[in-house]
Amino acid sequence: MARLAQTAGLTDIQQEILSTVRDFVDKEIIPVATGLEHRDEYPQAIVDGLKELGLFGLMIPEEYGGLGESLLTYALCVEEIARGWMSVSGIINTHFIVAYMLKQHGTQEQKDHFLPRMAAGDIRGAFSMSEPGLGSDVSAITSKAVKDGDEYVLNGQKMWLTNGGTSSLVAVLVRSDEGHPEGTAPHKSMTTFLVEKEPGFGEVRPGLTIPGKIDKMGYKGVDTTELIMDGLRIPADRVLGGVTGRGFYQMMDGVEVGRVNVAARGCGVAQRAFELGVQYAQQRHTFGKPIAQHQAIQFKLAEMATKVEAAHAMMVNAARKKDSGERNDLEAGMAKYLASEYCKEVVEDAFRIHGGYGFSKEYEIERLYREAPMLLIGEGTAEIQKMIIGRRLLEEYRFQG
Numbered sequence: 001m002a003r004l005a006q007t008a009g010l011t012d013i014q015q016e017i018l019s020t021v022r023d024f025v026d027k028e029i030i031p032v033a034t035g036l037e038h039r040d041e042y043p044q045a046i047v048d049g050l051k052e053l054g055l056f057g058l059m060i061p062e063e064y065g066g067l068g069e070s071l072l073t074y075a076l077c078v079e080e081i082a083r084g085w086m087s088v089s090g091i092i093n094t095h096f097i098v099a100y101m102l103k104q105h106g107t108q109e110q111k112d113h114f115l116p117r118m119a120a121g122d123i124r125g126a127f128s129m130s131e132p133g134l135g136s137d138v139s140a141i142t143s144k145a146v147k148d149g150d151e152y153v154l155n156g157q158k159m160w161l162t163n164g165g166t167s168s169l170v171a172v173l174v175r176s177d178e179g180h181p182e183g184t185a186p187h188k189s190m191t192t193f194l195v196e197k198e199p200g201f202g203e204v205r206p207g208l209t210i211p212g213k214i215d216k217m218g219y220k221g222v223d224t225t226e227l228i229m230d231g232l233r234i235p236a237d238r239v240l241g242g243v244t245g246r247g248f249y250q251m252m253d254g255v256e257v258g259r260v261n262v263a264a265r266g267c268g269v270a271q272r273a274f275e276l277g278v279q280y281a282q283q284r285h286t287f288g289k290p291i292a293q294h295q296a297i298q299f300k301l302a303e304m305a306t307k308v309e310a311a312h313a314m315m316v317n318a319a320r321k322k323d324s325g326e327r328n329d330l331e332a333g334m335a336k337y338l339a340s341e342y343c344k345e346v347v348e349d350a351f352r353i354h355g356g357y358g359f360s361k362e363y364e365i366e367r368l369y370r371e372a373p374m375l376l377i378g379e380g381t382a383e384i385q386k387m388i389i390g391r392r393l394l395e396e397y398r399f400q401g
């Protein structure tokens with residue numbers, strides 16, 4: 001089991017962090033995940049444990065109280081956590097993207113104000129681009145901010161906020177035409193606002209309502225919500241980076257590291273599905289022998305393990321590229337695309353290996369089967385990844401004739 005998805009060249013510190021997280025996953029997440037998921041219950045005890053381990057501050061610089069670790073360390077931790085329960089990795093993911101955006105693009109005052117409490121897990125982040133009428137086409141955002149003295153007034157509706165209820169800081173992308181001449185390209189007239197709010201549902205701040213949890217087929221436990229802004233007043237110093245018109249680029253930067261993260265989640269879920277499949281195949285007998293002894297099942301296991309290995313290698317490559325300071329949009333797009341597709345396939349094969357029992361809620365694979373599809377959509381669908389990959393390839397391999 002331990003042979004798959006190994007990562008060469010890790011430091012002692014990275015190995016120590018990973019072994020602590022793996023231990024936590026085996027003892028505190030796997031035994032309770034399916035029960036919590038079936039009850040759609042927020043995993044408070046697990047979140048408290050992650051806080052104690054310092055995971056909410058894993059990539060936040062040490063000067064702000066975080067562990068200052070690399071994207072690779074972060075992604076490998078996410079892989080472990082998703083192996084236990086994908087929803088838990090979702091709780092960390094939006095927090096991590098918002099912290100990353102603050103670190104990269106925030107003013108000094110914004111970093112000082114938010115990052116230490118984010119590192120401690122006392123402020124938790126959500127990020128919000130999608131609206132009821134758009135997800136892939138971010139440039140079509142209709143929510144709007146209008147300047148009024150030292151404040152902006154925000155109006156509009158947002159959709160699909162992971163951690164929308166439990167977070168206390170939401171990075172919200174809206175259109176802000178203020179200061180930008182008529183005819184400015186859509187992506188140059190967008191601004192990220194740092195919106196502080198009370199955790200919970202209903203009117204969580206004057207002008208800001210989180211209606212309730214969206215009922216989902218999987219990815220339960222973690223709350224996914226809408227967000228309604230109706231005359232929401234935000235001070236000008238809560239524009240990320242202090243300057244309007246940069247929101248699109250800030251969000252895309254965040255989503256790029258988020259894609260490595262989703263790839264890591266695909267790797268973790270696929271690993272768990274393989275573990276469940278390979279174990280079941282040695283216990284279940286048909287025609288006088290364990291099904292693992294039928295060549296058709298062995299071939300399935302071989303394909304599953306090969307996909308687990310390939311996805312892990314691509315995810316690690318994408319994380320290392322970003323850590324080296326290079327642009328990684330191509331590698332992150334490829335890793336996200338491949339890992340999420342392979343995850344779905346490996347989970348389906350493990351489900352088939354379980355025969356009828358895979359359909360029973362008593363077996364963990366039933367939960368994984370409902371969770372894997374979310375990875376095909378979040379942080380950009382397969383089609384969007386292929387658009388990014390294709391565009392980048394044409395830049396790299398420009399026709400020289």
Ligand SMILES: Cc1cc2nc3c(=O)[nH]c(=O)nc-3n(C[C@H](O)[C@H](O)[C@H](O)COP(=O)(O)OP(=O)(O)OC[C@H]3O[C@@H](n4cnc5c(N)ncnc54)[C@H](O)[C@@H]3O)c2cc1C
Pocket residue numbers: 094127128129130133134135136137159160161162163216219224374377378379380381382383384
């Ligand atoms: C559980 C969950 C959690 C989420 N969490 C968040 C979050 O925290 N924050 C947030 O902002 N968003 C979040 N999202 C939204 C997610 O990012 C979007 O659902 C996703 O980007 C797809 O957008 P869409 O649903 O509007 O689909 P659409 O954009 O309407 O796409 C529909 C279909 O058309 C395809 N398509 C679209 N454009 C093209 C094209 N040009 N060429 C070819 N095919 C195309 C897509 O690939 C897809 O198959 C979440 C979604 C889910 C389900």
